[in-house]
Amino acid sequence: MASATHRMKVLSLYKEMLRESQKFNSYNYRMYALRRIRDAFRTNKSLVDSSQIQSEMDYALKNLDIIKRQAMIGHMFRADKLVIEK
Template sequence: MSTPNTKVLSLYRNFIRHGHKFSSYNFRDYTVRRSRDAFRANMTETSNEKIAAFIAKAEQELAVVKRQAAISQMYTTGEHLVVEAPKL
C-alpha cells in the first residue's frame, strides 16, 4: 500500500496533467490554478482523518476533471485566444 504522501503527490500530478488537457484556455487555467491552491492550502495538515477525507474528495474531483477534459477535447474549435501561446 502506498503512503499518504505518495498518494497525495500522485493525485497532484494527475490534476495538473489532466488540467492541461482542456482545449479551452479558461478551463485549463482555472483547473490548474485551483488544483495548486487546494493542495497548497492543505499541505500542512497532519490529521490522518482529514488527510484521508481530502484524498477521497480529491479522487472524486479528479474523475470529474478527467471526464470533462476528454469531452473538451472532443468538441474543440481550433480557435485560440490572444493570451495563449501558439502551438507550433
C-alpha cells in the same frame, strides 16, 4: 511510516491532477483548473490527521474524475484558440 505513505499518495494524486488538467482545450479552463489544484493542495499542506487527509484525498479523486470527463468532452467540441495561445 503512515505519513510517508500518505505523502507519496498525495504527491502522486497532485501530479496526476496537474497532468489531466493540461488536457483541457480551453485556455481559461486549463488555467483555472491549475490554479484551483495548486491552491487546494497548498491550503491542505499542513493537515496531519489521517482521517482528514483521507477525506481530502477522496474529494480530490472525485474532482480528478470530473477533470477527466470534462477534458474528454472538451475534445469533442473544439473551439478556436485564443490570441494568447497562438
